[in-house]
Amino acid sequence: MKVVIIDDTQTNLLLIQHLFKRLPEAEPLLFQESRQGLEWCLDNEPDLIVVDYMMPEPDGLAVARRIRAEPRLRDVPLIMVTANQQSDVRYEALGCGVTDFITKPIDNHEFVARMRNMMTLRANQLALAQRADWLEIEVSKATAAIRAREREMIVRLSRAAEARDPETGAHLLRMANYAALIARAMGWSAPEAELLLHAAPMHDIGKVGIPDAILLKPGRLDADELTIMQTHPAIGHELLARSDSPLLQLAATVALTHHEKYDGSGYPQHLQGDAIPEAGRIVAVADVFDALLSPRPYKQAWTLPATLDFLREQRGAHFDPRCVDALLDHLDEALQIRERYQDNDDLFHSLEPAISMRSVLCG
Template sequence: MTEPTNVHLGRILVVDDNPVNIAIVEKILCHDGYTRVDSTTNPLEVTERYRRDDYDLILLDVHMPEMSGIEVLAELRQQHPGDYLPVLILTADHTEETRNQCLAGGAKDFIGKPFDRTEVCLRVRNILEVRLLHKAVLRQNEELEDKVRERTRQLHEAQVKLIQCLGKAAEYRDNETGMHVIRMSQSCAILAKEMGLSDEECELIQRASPMHDIGKIAIPDDVLLKPGDLEGREWETMKTHAEVGAEILGGYDTELMQVAAKIALTHHERWDGRGYPDGLRGREIPLYTRIVSVCDVFDALTSKRPYKPAWSHEEAMEYLWKQSGHYFDPEVVSAFARVLDKVVALRQSYPDNPVAPLPDHRNYFGEADHSLGSHPNL
């Protein structure tokens, strides 16, 4: 008896319609130290048993009445494409045609009948060594893929945290404390779902949208925090925050950062083409941006700020309808109206912290009065 090795732990299935042949092979294998040997006289069972028990080697007869060994090979290849089929053919048919058919079907080697003990042991060992090495490589690849996935997840989470931090920084820079960014990003995901975007796309816009105003970090205080109207050069300076935001976020090859940069660049474009910086019109504006624009404005209008009281949900929705087709995509506004109850409920989950009033008053759009004529921040 051969000294047991890892090879002897392999699972073996013997398939032959003649029980005598099975008994001979089992005796040879057991004497050589193999302890996990199964058998069947029914070739119709092979594919299911291989799937269920993950055999490391199949010893397969060729000529069987219900299903030939060549047909079994074809079924195995169909059910397990790309797999390394560990099949040794048991046959007394040494014709070239049979050998070629078996090899073409995926068989790895042959054992002739009548059986020679030494030949059986050597060929079985050789195939099992290759099979077990193949499985070890697969396991190693899976472990490496798991590590790559985990590292990718960690990098993604780091990017998400960075976006959240920078989004809050931009909000505080603009004297907009509270939970505006969180509510806005959550409502973007709700609205995106309503518009038929996939779960992955909904998560993407939720993660990327808080960065839309990051470019305001670069705007001087005397412009950004001016309590009255912006004039001339001041207004031109304020408008640069879209391109600055895209520059801050650009240059990264991840989809999250690319989408965030695109939103930052285009979030002041208008449906009618009168926005900035590029005067995009209609569907030239990315859908992500069209969603962010509606959600951002609605939450800002319904939020209390040092320079304005909170609008009612009805007043804010009326404004969105009024500007549909001008500032906003009409389809996005219609979809937003359908999920309005869900968006409004976010304020209960993420309420604002109180903020101290400023001496002067301006509305969300940077105007000194509370009119809705034109808003430079859109």
């Protein structure tokens, strides 16, 4: 252990250096100039500091104050050597962060015992810090494993939906990345946007509860069928909402609200404006943007100009104007996402939430 000894008297330094020969686990570093000793402590990692009380500026108290002002040195044991027995001096020293005292003239046996105790204290501090670092690493690993299981659950649930309503996984990848892009542009933090990236693909999971005769009907749905189809947001919310996971809770919110419209004409709750959770408003824009640009068995792909015109026309009606503006302001990035994730069966197995479900504008 590196033990810094600061004393302006050469005789005292030599005596202390001699006593440390009884402590082979220590490496004494001697400083007759208090300023030099202080600077060494501030630039390095001392394990124990022994400082004399009476010294030219900075004196022992000033050194102690400066040491304790440095966050990484606040717990380093600091011993003050003093011939002063006055209580007020010792109180002031303790207030400056001094750990213990050695009284002059130095008793050799007491000095060695106190130094050994202080080094044991320091060793325990370091061991505790290492334990805390190890625990932090283990918690991070456990948290990452939980998140991985959550994302696996999303993929598996969505595979169940895919078996009933086939569609490319690339659509889910694209719309999820659009949603994260819009969220970041609207001021979401990076962790919040990443959470939305992984939650957004679950927006239509409730379609697992829609009968095949309605879900797979090639033509237009009649009024009764449309009413049944419009129950899928509530079904998706019910599937996801009972989890304690922030990811699945956000996914439940998205599932319930992504078909709401800004003017209140959406479903299932006919929410309006900011009463619609922002995640739902974001996913609504991301989902429709990709759905319009993508070919489907029931429609041809729209052109980019036609799609952008639609978004502008529906700004303030179907869509939150801020979400539309965020996408349009970052259109180049959105088109890069579209280019990156083309329709490809292999995308389903991507590390990102590439999962397959039918996502249509009205249903």
